[in-house]
Amino acid sequence: MINWFPGHMNKTLKQMQSDSKLCDCFIYVLDARCPISCINPEFLKVVKDKPIIYVLNKADLVNATDISSFKTYFTKQGQACVSLNATISGGTKIIINTINNIFKDRLAANKQKNVNFITRAMVLGVPNSGKSTIVNNLCNKARAITGNKAGVTRSKQWVKVTENIEIMDTPGVLLPNFDDDEKAYNLAIVGSVKDEVLNLVEIALKLIARLDKQLLITKYGVEIDKNTPNNVVLEKIGKKRGCVIKGGEIDIERTAKLLLTDFRSGKIGKICLEKI
Numbered sequence: 606m607i608n609w610f611p612g613h614m615n616k617t618l619k620q621m622q623s624d625s626k627l628c629d630c631f632i633y634v635l636d637a638r639c640p641i642s643c644i645n646p647e648f649l650k651v652v653k654d655k656p657i658i659y660v661l662n663k664a665d666l667v668n669a670t671d672i673s674s675f676k677t678y679f680t681k682q683g684q685a686c687v688s689l690n691a692t693i694s695g696g697t698k699i700i701i702n703t704i705n706n707i708f709k710d711r712l713a714a715n716k717q718k719n720v721n722f723i724t725r726a727m728v729l730g731v732p733n734s735g736k737s738t739i740v741n742n743l744c745n746k747a748r749a750i751t752g753n754k755a756g757v758t759r760s761k762q763w764v765k766v767t768e769n770i771e772i773m774d775t776p777g778v779l780l781p782n783f784d785d786d787e788k789a790y791n792l793a794i795v796g797s798v799k800d801e802v803l804n805l806v807e808i809a810l811k812l813i814a815r816l817d818k819q820l821l822i823t824k825y826g827v828e829i830d831k832n833t834p835n836n837v838v839l840e841k842i843g844k845k846r847g848c849v850i851k852g853g854e855i856d857i858e859r860t861a862k863l864l865l866t867d868f869r870s871g872k873i874g875k876i877c878l879e880k881i
């Protein structure tokens with residue numbers, strides 16, 4: 606059972622609800638490795654009935670077939686959905702095009718009247734999904750602080766992206782209660798839950814349960830089969846990778862961290878934790 610909903614997240618949600626009155630649309634950032642787990646029902650109170658652009662971010666870490674199924678899934682909900690890699694130059698241009706497309710009638714009408722209408726978008730999502738990286742990519746500048754762990758952004762900020770688009774970065778917010786442990790574990794695996802509050806061995810075992818054993822055989826050279834218990838798989842990975850403490854015992858915590866780091870950085874492969 607994972608629960609991490611510190612006071613600042615509740616405060617952030619309230620602030621977002623108040624700021625959302627100024628917003629025309631929302632850039633809802635999802636980690637493409639587990640987009641459904643990234644859906645936070647609390648955001649409904651912020652978004653209400655305004656347009657959403659779902660962003661399947663970190664698309665570079667997932668294979669194209671999975672991306673395509675999730676795009677279909679979100680588009681069927683009547684919202685825009687794009688996939689991207691926010692770490693490459695120009696990776697987020699598609700967001701600007703999508704916003705301009707959603708508001709094209711209003712933009713055209715305002716142009717005729719010679720009024721420069723500003724479209725305001727709030728960037729929201731669970732921690733570590735890449736919101737600040739997207740903001741920086743959109744502005745072509747390091748405006749927002751980013752980091753490879755949950756809870757980097759602590760306060761809101763508005764930034765100008767084009768002559769007619771302004772966006773606001775927000776701190777990541779998790780669900781106050783998880784009704785589905787599997788979703789919580791997915792978020793923990795991808796790094797949305799602060800590692801310090803987790804039992805990383807438990808999370809690594811959950812990751813192993815989700816991975817194709819053949820992939821682990823290829824990547825780590827371990828001798829296992831589909832019936833090998835997950836804790837034995839983890840031990841074998843530790844042994845192969847030299848995670849050993851005095852007396853030849855496996856350092857299981859270090860092995861867990863190593864496996865999670867390999868997964869999070871894409872070293873194990875392009876893997877989606879969810880199927881649709």
Ligand SMILES: Nc1nc2c(ncn2[C@@H]2O[C@H](COP(=O)(O)OP(=O)(O)OP(=O)(O)O)[C@@H](O)[C@H]2O)c(=O)[nH]1
Pocket residue numbers: 662663664665666689690691692730731732733734735736737738739750751752753754755756757758759775776777778
């Ligand atoms: N591979 C890959 N990594 C990404 C991508 N976008 C962001 N990242 C990495 O993900 C990590 C988290 O990025 P941030 O932008 O700080 O995430 P955030 O959503 O702002 O996180 P909080 O502020 O904690 O809520 C960083 O290490 C980024 O470099 C992407 O498209 N692909």
Ligand SMILES: [Mg+2]
Pocket residue numbers: 736737738749750751757758775776777
């Ligand atoms: Mg951030």
